[in-house]
Amino acid sequence: DIIIPELHDASGNKIDVSQPCTKGWRQIILEQGPKAFAKAVRNYKGCLLMDTTWRDAHQSLLATRVRTVDLLNIAKETSHALHNLYSLECWGGATFDVAMRFLYEDPWDRLRKMRKLVPNIPFQMLLRGANGVAYASLPDNAIEHFVEHAKKNGVDIFRVFDALNDIHQLEVGIKAVQKAGGVCEGTVCYSGDMLNPKKKYNLEYYLKLVDDLVALDIDILGIKDMAGVLKPHAATLLIGSIREKYPDLPIHVHTHDSAGTGVASMVACAMAGADAVDAATDSLSGMTSQPSINAIIASLDGTDKDTGLNVHHVRALDTYWSQLRLLYSPFEAHLTGPDPEVYEHEIPGGQLTNMMFQASQLGLGSQWLETKKAYEEANDLLGDIVKVTPTSKVVGDLAQFMVSNKLSKDDVLARAGELDFPGSVLEFLEGMMGQPYGGFPEPFRTKALRGRRKLDARPGLFLEPIDFPKVRKELARKFGSVTECDVASYVMYPKVFEDYKKFVAKFGDLSVLPTKYFLSRPEIGEEFHVELEKGKVLILKLLAVGPLSENTGQREVFYEMNGEVRQVTVDDKKASVENVSRPKADPTDSSQVGAPMAGV
Ligand code: PYR
Structure with missing residues (x-):
């Protein structure tokens, strides 16, 4: 169990944290607004x-x-x-x-x-x-x-x-x-x-x-x-x-x-x-x-x-x-120390660890040094752009494309008109992420786009506004009740939101599962508790995990719930109950790595 630390005041007395603290800078924002807060920060x-x-x-x-x-x-x-x-x-x-x-x-x-x-x-x-x-x-x-x-x-x-x-x-x-x-x-x-x-x-x-x-x-x-x-x-x-x-x-x-x-x-x-x-x-x-x-x-x-x-x-x-x-720890990147090469490749911190996993999952793990070099070259090809989400993903996708297809910078330049570039690269070159300082790289842009559109102003000017009443109606039809926050989630990530809603409808609220068992399966015979709501506790114990059926890709799992033996058939497509392996990446998205690891 994780130990929650105690706090003590200057006299050594334990601070009662049962009531959240009221001292803090937020008070100024709430009472006097953003400008007063900015002024107070500057005056500090x-x-x-x-x-x-x-x-x-x-x-x-x-x-x-x-x-x-x-x-x-x-x-x-x-x-x-x-x-x-x-x-x-x-x-x-x-x-x-x-x-x-x-x-x-x-x-x-x-x-x-x-x-x-x-x-x-x-x-x-x-x-x-x-x-x-x-x-x-x-x-x-x-x-x-x-x-x-x-x-x-x-x-x-x-x-x-x-x-x-x-x-x-x-x-x-x-x-x-x-x-x-x-x-x-x-x-x-x-x-x-x-x-x-x-x-x-x-x-x-x-x-x-x-x-x-x-x-x-x-x-x-x-x-x-x-x-x-x-x-x-x-x-x-x-x-x-x-x-x-x-x-x-x-x-x-x-x-x-x-x-x-x-x-x-x-x-x-x-x-x-x-x-x-x-x-x-x-x-x-x-x-x-x-x-x-x-x-x-x-x-x-x-x-x-x-x-x-x-x-x-x-x-x-x-x-x-x-x-x-x-x-x-299943999500550790296993970095070994500071990376002075960052001054050359300029990979953002959040992207670097994800790219390491991505490279290993695409079978390019041993070529990590090559991937970093390719990132630098991809950045040059794209005109030395500012790299942070989402443009860092564009450079990362192009770098991985170069490494997996064994393409040098010169190859990419010479064959720009015939290569099938990753979608993010084309979106960037079209102008869907805005205009880069110093303009787009030419003739690379024109060749790579092969006649696709070229925006010369911000994309919002070309996008149809969201029809919110229509979105609300559509979501209500699909999921019953719908909040404005649901609407906002859907507008940002339509597919991810729908998949999330379907998952929760099927499997329930996994937030009640302790993290240890969300990330990996319990040991055979290990007992753990899940608090569903105040005072309502499930006592679970994993008894046995059956062999993987080659035909169905499923396993039988035997467990005890509040003393009663039960059996469930689980799909073993994504989460192997044998291994706590690193989850699979979404190959289309180098900034994200991972897949459900929910326990049994
Ligand atoms: C993000 O957009 O997620 C960054 O951390 C930059």
Whole structure:
């Protein structure tokens, strides 16, 4: 069993966490609104932290698999221990899709439950601009509807980015957040190396983008270093220059610790005038994740950039996460250390671990070094684009296509007009993800598209708005009652949502299953409990697992339920009850890995 840590006050008395804490920055947002919050953050003398443990840390280390129950089990303690956080990142990005696709959970239900237990810390989500939380642009009214309901269900701060830093795509998300009354963190994605004069994205480029974001009246400026390539000196130059130009603009910086420089870079940001930086609990930090929260706290100790967090409480919380990480070991990427090659390949932290699995599942595991090299070449072919979901998937798909078809960069260029490129590559070249800085690569684009459409403005201008009354009617017909959150899920991921609803209708609510038995089967003879509702407990014991029938692909499973012996026939297509093997990837989606591992 996972031990939940106790928290103690300065006199050593145990803190009663039965009531969630009320102290925290959220109060300002609720009482005075986004602008007052931004002002208070800017006026705060120290450097605030956003904790990414509930979103990006597990997205970047454990394939986004942390289940709602495991967040809720530590929620009250988190509410007390981390009340001075700028925010707790807990929603959006890949968590939305993965919740339904692989965990059989409703992401909206997760949001509401977390909110109830953590009323005091601002909740932050990651919004992919005009792509919402999906992989390509959606009609503008879909983004507005989604953001409105995210805000209503508990999100306070929206980090709005665009995978190509296309200001027109960013504007769609920013306006939606402003309309919903959320705190708008308009974001610049950092790519390349500002310290290298030969690189495409230089200081001038970033400052112009900041000007464009400020002109859209953002509350906070986000700097998103998705691959962990913002070196400490570049951080000093970039944040220092923005601070000089915009003394009143709050700046919040995100990084990954891919090359091992995360703490140094975040400290450099704080010293150069950033108001908040990102960190993760120690046991879910480092490498492809965010830098360690305790390392940042210690590095700022004694300076005037204090985080205002209690290190004893931060450490106490981490004892929970260190146990959790072991529980989720089937989803470990088995990284062996920092990767200095990230400065060449620039693979985002969240994508790197997934690509490693993807490569091994496609039988390319031994060619991982080749895949990384191909990623760099694919990026060159596409015009050295900003790489983050969904454009990182485009580059990853092209890289895997090159490796599996043994194509060099020159081969791809020479044969662009005859190769059947992955769908994501064609979508990007069509312009369905916005316009890249410096334009599309030619003649590669024209050849590869073979007469397909070429958009020269943002995709939302060409997409039919969602007919919401029609969607509501259709969903009600299929699933009975339908909520606005269901509608928003369906609009983002129609097939994933429908499959999720069908799964739940067939198998029930798997959120009641303890994580250990959600991820892998119990031992023969092992007894475990499932609490269906307060006081209603099932006592289960696995007795025997029959042989696999070659004809049907099924097995007989014998178990005891509350003392009664039962038998069930299980389908063995996806989850082998013999092995806790790594789940199969969706071959069409390099940013997602995994398939249901539900126990028996
Ligand atoms: C996401 O969009 O999921 C990222 O983490 C960038």
